Amino acid sequence: MSDDVGGVQIDLRNLTKRYPGQAKPAVDDVTMTIQAGEIVVFVGPSGSGKTTTMKLINRLIEPTSGEILINGEDARKKKADELRRHIGYVIQAGGLFPHMTVADNIAIVPRILKWDRKRIAERVEELLTMVGLEPEIYTTRYPRQLSGGQQQRVGVARALAADPPVLLMDEPFGAVDPITRAKLQDELLALQDELSKTIVFVTHDFDEAVKLGDRIAVLAEGSRIVQYAEPAEILANPADDFVRGFIGENGAMKLLNVTRVADIDLDQALTVAPEADAAEVHRELADRDEHWAVVLDRGAGRPVRWVNREELADASGPVEDFGGPVDVTISGRSTLQEALEALLRSDAELVPVVVKRRYRGLVTLNTVQQAIASLREKAKRR
Ligand SMILES: Nc1ncnc2c1ncn2[C@@H]1O[C@H](COP(=O)(O)OP(=O)(O)OP(=O)(O)O)[C@@H](O)[C@H]1O
Numbered sequence: 285m286s287d288d289v290g291g292v293q294i295d296l297r298n299l300t301k302r303y304p305g306q307a308k309p310a311v312d313d314v315t316m317t318i319q320a321g322e323i324v325v326f327v328g329p330s331g332s333g334k335t336t337t338m339k340l341i342n343r344l345i346e347p348t349s350g351e352i353l354i355n356g357e358d359a360r361k362k363k364a365d366e367l368r369r370h371i372g373y374v375i376q377a378g379g380l381f382p383h384m385t386v387a388d389n390i391a392i393v394p395r396i397l398k399w400d401r402k403r404i405a406e407r408v409e410e411l412l413t414m415v416g417l418e419p420e421i422y423t424t425r426y427p428r429q430l431s432g433g434q435q436q437r438v439g440v441a442r443a444l445a446a447d448p449p450v451l452l453m454d455e456p457f458g459a460v461d462p463i464t465r466a467k468l469q470d471e472l473l474a475l476q477d478e479l480s481k482t483i484v485f486v487t488h489d490f491d492e493a494v495k496l497g498d499r500i501a502v503l504a505e506g507s508r509i510v511q512y513a514e515p516a517e518i519l520a521n522p523a524d525d526f527v528r529g530f531i532g533e534n535g536a537m538k539l540l541n542v543t544r545v546a547d548i549d550l551d552q553a554l555t556v557a558p559e560a561d562a563a564e565v566h567r568e569l570a571d572r573d574e575h576w577a578v579v580l581d582r583g584a585g586r587p588v589r590w591v592n593r594e595e596l597a598d599a600s601g602p603v604e605d606f607g608g609p610v611d612v613t614i615s616g617r618s619t620l621q622e623a624l625e626a627l628l629r630s631d632a633e634l635v636p637v638v639v640k641r642r643y644r645g646l647v648t649l650n651t652v653q654q655a656i657a658s659l660r661e662k663a664k665r666r
Pocket residue numbers: 303304306310328329330331332333334335336337488
């Protein structure tokens with residue numbers, strides 16, 4: 285995420301919504317802080333109150349009691365219309381007006397704000413480009429002439445029109461096929477890298493929450509917050525069986541997917557120069573009771589070969605004549621899942637990690653296992 289945070293903090297304080305005629309409140313005394321520039325995902329079963337909580341933020345629904353502070357200011361003290369101009373809102377299938385062109389849909393808020401024609405046209409063009417739709421083709425189309433994914437992109441463009449600090453997204457990608465959905469998710473993350481809005485995102489899909497969320501709020505009935513934490517922490521240490529139920533069977537695999545190689549303790553094997561004496565390397569490995577050495581090239585510090593101790597028994601001459609070439613390396617940005625994939629794909633028992641072309645350490649099956657164990661430990665201590 286960029287340092288330049290475009291979003292603002294949102295505070296919900298003892299927020300309650302009781303619909304008329306309902307025995308239980310849909311939102312029951314919810315208190316939480318949504319930090320500026322973060323994507324916070326609400327996940328929870330149908331009827332838990334996710335949508336109601338979201339609509340309380342832009343006052344499409346008025347609370348029965350409690351407070352909503354946006355950038356420290358009481359949302360209820362503002363005119364609802366005025367408030368909504370600073371909060372973009374995206375719903376399933378984009379929620380576009382069918383009788384308006386793409387350009388007119390996007391221009392709704394700028395027109396209310398009385399921008400001049402030229403400024404609006406420029407903004408529409410800029411936004412369409414930003415969401416990956418060619419302005420020349422799409423400005424004059426009507427929503428029915430667009431695919432589901434394209435409608436969704438226009439919905440996002442419309443929500444961003446007046447550059448609001450806050451975006452509310454209510455199951456925006458629920459109505460598109462899985463491939464388009466994954467693409468839209470990637471696009472949202474790329475946009476967010478640039479814009480750093482404060483985004484509240486509702487979904488019932490835990491995998492979507494893990495992919496998009498800086499933080500996930502797992503909600504139960506009454507919008508009760510069962511756990512509110514970073515995805516890795518929830519995966520490593522689910523608060524209870526309710527959260528575990530949401531994660532599903534393969535929580536450990538999902539944890540591999542949200543953990544980056546740069547953030548774990550790597551194995552540190554002996555590193556040697558290509559011309560190092562094989563017998564000496566063997567002795568040193570035996571002394572250290574280690575199995576592998578990594579040969580780094582001269583100067584650049586890139587891993588070029590790996591050798592194991594057994595191969596070096598009775599060997600003589602330069603170590604570069606032994607062992608095998610390093611043909612797979614991974615970067616610090618890779619996920620543990622990608623590291624595991626690389627390990628299983630290659631014949632090697634280890635995969636060197638290379639950051640800025642320099643060797644940093646190794647990933648082995650043991651490294652992966654240790655990393656998961658230590659993530660769990662850390663999450664428990666919190
Ligand atoms: N306008 C309304 N009048 C009365 N009850 C309502 C109204 N809207 C929602 N509810 C009730 O409030 C509770 C929370 O609904 P809400 O739509 O916020 O849940 P949700 O978690 O978003 O559900 P879903 O995932 O199915 O969209 C539900 O019990 C619902 O029946």
